[in-house]
Amino acid sequence: MIIVHHLENSRSQRILWLLEELGLDYEVRRYARDPKTMLAPPELRAIHPLGKSPILEEEAVTYVESGAIMAQLAERHGRFGPPEDPVGARRWHQYMHYAEGSLLPPLFAMLVVRKLGLLGLPARKPIAGRIHEQLRFVEGELEGRDWFCGDELTAADMMMSFPLEAAGSRIDDMAATYPAIRRFLERCHARPAYQRALARGGEYAYAG
Ligand SMILES: N[C@@H](CCC(=O)N[C@@H](CS)C(=O)NCC(=O)O)C(=O)O
Incomplete structure (x- = not known):
C-alpha cells in the first residue's frame, strides 16, 4: 500500500493527482498547517527528518521530493513518463x-x-x-x-x-x-x- 503524507494546500496535491491518473490504491494522511506560521506540524518530522510534504511511503521505503516521487511512479507504472520522441x-x-x-x-x-x-x-x-x-x-x-x-x-x-x-x-x-x-x-x-x-x-x- 502506498501512503502519501499530504500537507493541506501544498505541492503534495499533485502526487494525489498522479496516483489517481494511474488508478493506484493509496492512503492519504492529511496534515494541517500551523495557522500562524503556515509551516507543517511537528508530526511530519516523525515521518521524515525534513518534515516537509510530500512524503511517500511505499514498500518500506520513505522518500521525498515531488519530482523524484513522480518520476519513479511514472517509470514503475509505465505511464506519464517521458514521451518516446x-x-x-x-x-x-x-x-x-x-x-x-x-x-x-x-x-x-x-x-x-x-x-x-x-x-x-x-x-x-x-x-x-x-x-x-x-x-x-x-x-x-x-x-x-x-x-x-x-x-x-x-x-x-x-x-x-x-x-x-x-x-x-x-x-x-x-x-x-x-x-x-x-x-x-x-x-x-x-x-x-x-x-x-x-x-x-x-x-x-x-x-x-
Ligand atoms: N522540493 C520539495 C519541497 C518540499 C516543500 O517545501 N514542501 C512544502 C509544501 S508546499 C512544505 O512542506 N512546507 C511546510 C514547511 O516548510 O514547514 C518538493 O518538491 O517536494
Whole structure:
C-alpha cells in the first residue's frame, strides 16, 4: 500500500493527482498547517527528518521530493513518463526539474517578503519582475500546445501545475495576462482524476 503524507494546500496535491491518473490504491494522511506560521506540524518530522510534504511511503521505503516521487511512479507504472520522441523527452526532463528548480523559488521569495510587511516592501517589485520573467517564458512555451511535452498529459504537466496555480494566488490579473497558462490550468482542472484527487486531499486553495 502506498501512503502519501499530504500537507493541506501544498505541492503534495499533485502526487494525489498522479496516483489517481494511474488508478493506484493509496492512503492519504492529511496534515494541517500551523495557522500562524503556515509551516507543517511537528508530526511530519516523525515521518521524515525534513518534515516537509510530500512524503511517500511505499514498500518500506520513505522518500521525498515531488519530482523524484513522480518520476519513479511514472517509470514503475509505465505511464506519464517521458514521451518516446526525443524532443518531447527532453522537454519532459526539463519541466520535471524546472517547476521546483526555477519557477517556484521566486514565488516562495514573494511569499516570504509579503510576510515581512513594510520591511519587505522594497523587495516586492524586483521579485515580481523575476516571477513575470519566468511566467512570460512559460506562456510562450504553452502557446499552440495543450501540454508541455506534446499532445499527451505527462507527469511534467502535473509538476508544473502547482507553481502555476500558486502564481495565480500571488499575481494580480494572472489569468488575463497569461491566457495560455490559464487554458493549461483549466485543462488540468477538468480532468476527472484531478477532481478525484481534490476530493481525496481535502480543501485546496489553489484549484479555483
Ligand atoms: N522540493 C520539495 C519541497 C518540499 C516543500 O517545501 N514542501 C512544502 C509544501 S508546499 C512544505 O512542506 N512546507 C511546510 C514547511 O516548510 O514547514 C518538493 O518538491 O517536494
